[in-house]
Amino acid sequence: MSTLVKTHFANPSYLNGFFGKDLFNELAAPAFSGSVPAVNVVESTEGFRIEVAAPGLQKSDFKLNLEKNQLTISAQKEQKEEEKNEKYTRREFKYASFQRTFTLPNSIDGDKIEATYNEGVLSIALPKREEAKEKPARAIEVA
Numbered sequence: 001m002s003t004l005v006k007t008h009f010a011n012p013s014y015l016n017g018f019f020g021k022d023l024f025n026e027l028a029a030p031a032f033s034g035s036v037p038a039v040n041v042v043e044s045t046e047g048f049r050i051e052v053a054a055p056g057l058q059k060s061d062f063k064l065n066l067e068k069n070q071l072t073i074s075a076q077k078e079q080k081e082e083e084k085n086e087k088y089t090r091r092e093f094k095y096a097s098f099q100r101t102f103t104l105p106n107s108i109d110g111d112k113i114e115a116t117y118n119e120g121v122l123s124i125a126l127p128k129r130e131e132a133k134e135k136p137a138r139a140i141e142v143a
Contacts (some may be wrong), residue, residue, distance in 0.1 A: 036098050045134055047108070047127035052100075055120030062122060066110050073122070074099040107132030 040051040050073075054062075057075055065072045076097040083089070104110070108126045115124045 036100060039100065047125065050102070050124040050126065052122040052124075053120065054098075054117075054122055057117075057120075059117035059122075062115070062117065064113075064115055064124070066104075066113060069104045069106065069108075069110070070101055071104055071113070071124070071126075072099060072101045073124070 038053045042049045042051070050071075052073060054075060057077055061075045061077045063072075063074045063076075065074075074097070076095070079094040079096075081094075104126065107128050109129045112127045113124065115122060117123075
């Protein structure tokens with residue numbers, strides 16, 4: 001079974017958790033409602049699932065990148081509001097973005113990673129390689 005480690009820069013006491021170094025862009029984080037979206041990591045016999053709570057975004061706002069066992073999840077949303085009347089024009093631009101990077105264990109099959117976005121939750125399936133899956137116990141006959 002793989003041991004996963006998660007690190008929060010804001011609170012270094014959380015060194016034991018999941019998925020290697022959980023790096024995120026501190027500069028981009030405040031633009032996304034003041035924080036980085038909440039993340040759940042679920043392990044099963046078949047693999048892992050990362051769930052990112054990101055309501056108000058569209059699936060086209062997300063970008064996922066896998067490079068050297070590092071999965072980077074980022075999103076950027078731009079909103080423009082414009083109001084015109086005879087005396088003035090008001091334009092407001094709002095930007096929201098975040099980025100999180102997870103170091104994946106070697107047991108993950110990077111070629112089979114899939115992502116879906118439904119009802120404000122980005123769900124990323126990280127299947128384990130066949131050789132990394134836990135095998136059921138079996139009796140061995142002595143010859």
